[in-house]
Amino acid sequence: MKLNFDESLSLIKRGTAEILPEKELEERLKSGRKLRVKAGFDPTAPDLHLGHTVLLNKLKHFQDLGHEVLFLIGDFTGMIGDPSGKNITRLPLTREQVVENAKTYQAQVFKILNPDKTQILFNSEWLGDKSAADLIQIAGKYTVARMLERDDFYKRYTSNQPIAIHEFLYPLLQGYDSVAMHADIELGGNDQKFNLLVGRELQKHYGQPQQVVITMPLLEGLDGDKKMSKSLNNYIGIDESPDNMFGKIMSISDDLMWRYLELLSFKSQQEIQQWKLETQQGKNPRDIKILFAEEIITRFHSLQDAKRAHENFANRFQKHQLPKEIPEIAVQISENFIPLVNLLKTAGLASGTTDARRLIQNNAVRIDGEKISDADLKIAVNTQHIYQVGKLRIAKISATPTSLRERSSKQSRDTTTDTEDWISSSRKKTRDSQ
């Protein structure tokens, strides 16, 4: 990719949350050196969705500009497990599991990253040999007070939630990784900002140039509201079928479409700007969603798959003869999810939950044209889909929260209890926290 300096800088800055400090980034880019760009990842079995690829896409930008990506798998702490013994689900990983997971990673991330410009590293390489005395040396470089400034630590400390002392060591080890790797730049989710800055601090202590920290926003899920996550069922997995991907992308709101284009598309900023203009002049956003869906499916499957998914989508809607006018129904729900059978009953598409269950079992229920076989399926709040029961009953149903006030308090609770989610950033905070 041949870009001048301003274009390169603009590409790097696209979609970022923060660059700390931006001036140093410019200096590094101007140096003409091949920069060492670090990003850390959990050693747990990856099952990536588009949310995770925001970071990978940014790494790809650096590769496109000729730099080297250091893909760090944080296996050292993964193999320790949870020393406090409180989190029984955090069993220590074996070396075999780590290696196995790393293979799965490679299969997935090399759909985006260029293998020739990617080094896969394991921090057990340099941390595994460290002695207790070495760790004490590292721990001497940072203070308790500064560690307690980290948002989640501060909240837990002030609300009397226990923090085990080893949790203070993990950000230091993560920071030491930057020392061992001589990182020029480290990327992470914006919830990782603190930990990334620890790396800067430790590099200074070890007499190295300090890495530039770049954080990426967390991608919103299909609902356009909460961050994309498995547990909220608002995600697009990168291993999902082309048809699923197509349907899900077509279901997003027009606003969210622009957000996804910025963070997920490889189209140039100029091109996207052009589309915005055209939309303002009357172009149907659906046509842009189709192009975007094809781009994403091509990336993770193939161009042929993308075209076929598009056809299938069109056929499905034609075959099922969707009426031009579909009634819109809002169903207010007080939880984050509603069982599909309850939704159908409440919206009047089934006479009761038993009826709804029977209809699903008879393959008579479709969501966005797709046949549903799971009678226990749950529908997330803040989603809008077209529900069909048989040929005749059809409605666009929005699952909306009971009231804004209630939803907002619920949301903050969800954010803290969502432990299953593999977030786009490297080792995430909740992982440290257990």
Place this chain on the structure above:
Amino acid sequence: MKLNFDESLSLIKRGTAEILPEKELEERLKSGRKLRVKAGFDPTAPDLHLGHTVLLNKLKHFQDLGHEVLFLIGDFTGMIGDPSGKNITRLPLTREQVVENAKTYQAQVFKILNPDKTQILFNSEWLGDKSAADLIQIAGKYTVARMLERDDFYKRYTSNQPIAIHEFLYPLLQGYDSVAMHADIELGGNDQKFNLLVGRELQKHYGQPQQVVITMPLLEGLDGDKKMSKSLNNYIGIDESPDNMFGKIMSISDDLMWRYLELLSFKSQQEIQQWKLETQQGKNPRDIKILFAEEIITRFHSLQDAKRAHENFANRFQKHQLPKEIPEIAVQISENFIPLVNLLKTAGLASGTTDARRLIQNNAVRIDGEKISDADLKIAVNTQHIYQVGKLRIAKISATPTSLRERSSKQSRDTTTDTEDWISSSRKKTRDSQ
């Protein structure tokens, strides 16, 4: 020593500050097992004074009852030095220095302890092999909040004084020592209570019976006020000459004499009780001080030395023909010390500081009968001595603080800034704190 259970318990409890929990101590003593009694010591060059021997005496009580003393030299952290790099005086010790210091220790402590019932241990033995991962495991067993409950940490945190994170690891390592040593009991100064309790906690985590914690008070210095310490010049070193020891012991107040007897004498509690009765009936406390001085000198030198020191003391006072009536003068001082030359001037024993200096250089000045040759000598506050200049000028001078209120604020400052002092407890808090 043949004591019944109640007598044994009474001996163990003599002079202690706290026993945690006392019930468990009784159970251990009743078990009939040979108990493993741990006490930890700094690996720095020791130069013990009577204050340090309070703890050693208690260890000796356990030996007298048939138990085993584990004399732990904390060389592991001593060989690390100060990882924060802030304390340039805390250079890492080499193994050779540690071994050398240990020899000096043995020469000193075996004047009190029975070598046959003492194991000298170095914690580098088990901590030296520990990996960073092992240390993380240990750190997972304790919380940040509980560590911040330790007095000095809490004060520093709330007053924005930095605490480096490795300082949180040291109490854990000290606690882990108890695990590695399978300690039944750990002794320390009462400023060590928190660290000793960490040992209890960690033993529980590692599935061991928890050690009983016994803390000893810090011994007051010759002034009867502040704790005994080199830097306050209110100490009796165990390597001091018999004459010095005798003179210093004779100079203490009658109240302090009873305190010293409790913590430093090996006379039985019954015997001491008997002396108290006799004193109430008119016995001169001076006679008890003489017996006590002879006991201490016999312990650290020999019986012959003790007798000779007694004679010398008596002769000195006779030879210099101290008048029966000596004027008493109180000199108020605002610092912790006053230069001897200033004291002599203020008390009117010299016409000025230059005169005083000349008199000292001419060997004309004595304190408690002892010739003074150091013209820069400083006299501590709260001391009372007999000062002679030539044959004629003589006075009993008390160096008293300017006002109680001022002194008390000064005292608390001294306590926190006194870093040179080697306290009677094992690894002291200020050491961890640097």
